[in-house]
Amino acid sequence: MINMARPVIGKKERQLIKEVLDSRILASGKYVTWFEQSFARYCGVKFGIANVNGTASLHTALLMCGVKPGDKVVTTPFSFIATSNSILFCGAKPVFTDIDPKTFNIDPVELEKTLRTEKNIKAVLTVHLYGLPCDMNAILRLRDKYKFKLIEDSCQAHGAEFRNKKVGSFGNASAFSFYATKNMMTGEGGIILTNDIKAAEYGRQLINHGRDGHSMHAVLGYNYRLTNLAAAIGIAQLDQLENRIAKRIANARKYSEAFKDLSFLQTPYVPENCRHVFHQYTIRISVSERKKFIGYLADNGIESGIYYDTVLYKQPFYKRFGYEDRLCREAEKAADEVLSLPVHPSLSKADADKIIKVIKGYEK
Numbered sequence: 001m002i003n004m005a006r007p008v009i010g011k012k013e014r015q016l017i018k019e020v021l022d023s024r025i026l027a028s029g030k031y032v033t034w035f036e037q038s039f040a041r042y043c044g045v046k047f048g049i050a051n052v053n054g055t056a057s058l059h060t061a062l063l064m065c066g067v068k069p070g071d072k073v074v075t076t077p078f079s080f081i082a083t084s085n086s087i088l089f090c091g092a093k094p095v096f097t098d099i100d101p102k103t104f105n106i107d108p109v110e111l112e113k114t115l116r117t118e119k120n121i122k123a124v125l126t127v128h129l130y131g132l133p134c135d136m137n138a139i140l141r142l143r144d145k146y147k148f149k150l151i152e153d154s155c156q157a158h159g160a161e162f163r164n165k166k167v168g169s170f171g172n173a174s175a176f177s178f179y180a181t182k183n184m185m186t187g188e189g190g191i192i193l194t195n196d197i198k199a200a201e202y203g204r205q206l207i208n209h210g211r212d213g214h215s216m217h218a219v220l221g222y223n224y225r226l227t228n229l230a231a232a233i234g235i236a237q238l239d240q241l242e243n244r245i246a247k248r249i250a251n252a253r254k255y256s257e258a259f260k261d262l263s264f265l266q267t268p269y270v271p272e273n274c275r276h277v278f279h280q281y282t283i284r285i286s287v288s289e290r291k292k293f294i295g296y297l298a299d300n301g302i303e304s305g306i307y308y309d310t311v312l313y314k315q316p317f318y319k320r321f322g323y324e325d326r327l328c329r330e331a332e333k334a335a336d337e338v339l340s341l342p343v344h345p346s347l348s349k350a351d352a353d354k355i356i357k358v359i360k361g362y363e364k
């Protein structure tokens with residue numbers, strides 16, 4: 001089976017892990033600081049606060065931006081559930097706005113409609129889905145006009161760029177995940193980035209039980225600290241990130257070239273001013289055809305994945321909030337039609353060639 005993901009682990013991961021084990025300092029320590037500073041520098045942001053996972057990073061980022069019970073936060077319904085759950089963790093209300101069917105990201109035109117109709121929006125949580133940056137020019141223009149805090153869910157987009165600037169550097173704060181299958185990983189892990197020193201200090205306090213100096217706890221905090229062990233893996237992974245992104249992009253280009261004349265599927269769209277890092281290579285295929293196509297791929301030893309087959313406001317837990325049924329038409333259509341193919345950097349040339357051959361041989 002050609003799988004959807006396979007973490008790559010090199011010599012440096014092993015060497016740094018051994019250093020940490022030998023040091024006997026397994027929880028917080030200098031590898032965490034080293035990793036935070038390296039990742040923040042890579043993204044062109046001043047401060048990095050390492051965190052246990054991407055979900056807790058989103059929670060912390062929202063708190064750092066002052067999101068509190070009763071606030072409204074606009075986000076996309078076409079994402080992983082952690083995106084909107086992090087808003088609920090703050091006691092705030094997710095307000096869903098529709099996506100652009102070409103990019104799968106928040107449509108700035110829809111976002112402006114939502115900002116006009118829903119008053120008192122505290123923040124916007126935007127997601128760079130599959131590794132493709134949102135239209136940051138349009139979103140920053142809206143921030144100037146409507147004065148909200150901007151948080152970037154960059155959990156799928158390490159190294160992605162909008163106009164040569166890394167995602168995670170546009171918002172008031174941003175969150176990344178280093179879960180095992182992401183473009184770079186630490187097993188479980190995450191980081192929050194911000195250029196705002198006050199927010200950074202507050203975030204640092206939030207992830208460490210609200211601790212203020214030694215034993216004073218001035219705010220309700222959490223234990224969201226990353227370990228030295230995980231950070232050691234992250235340092236080694238960051239070293240290889242650009243190489244691995246290059247392989248993902250090369251695989252994606254090869255697919256898109258090979259599939260461009262196939263009428264039963266639509267290849268991913270990449271706007272000219274964006275560097276898409278292809279956490280997922282996601283095609284569209286008609287809802288009537290998708291199941292059969294997935295079966296055909298599986299019969300030929302190729303795994304595929306649907307991210308995501310249910311819009312967030314239709315998740316069982318979200319029923320209680322009473323969202324309108326056909327709230328975001330484009331997101332619902334995308335949920336019916338998307339399909340992701342293996343694009344990860346450990347695919348061999350033979351794997352990629354096989355995927356192309358099998359897909360070109362598909363008959364409706």
Ligand SMILES: *Cc1c(COP(=O)(O)O)cnc(C)c1O
Pocket residue numbers: 053054055056079080082083127153155156177178179188189190
């Ligand atoms: C992975 C992911 C998260 C959550 O990250 P974890 O590290 O798994 O907690 C949040 N948002 C998006 C878009 C993700 O892909």
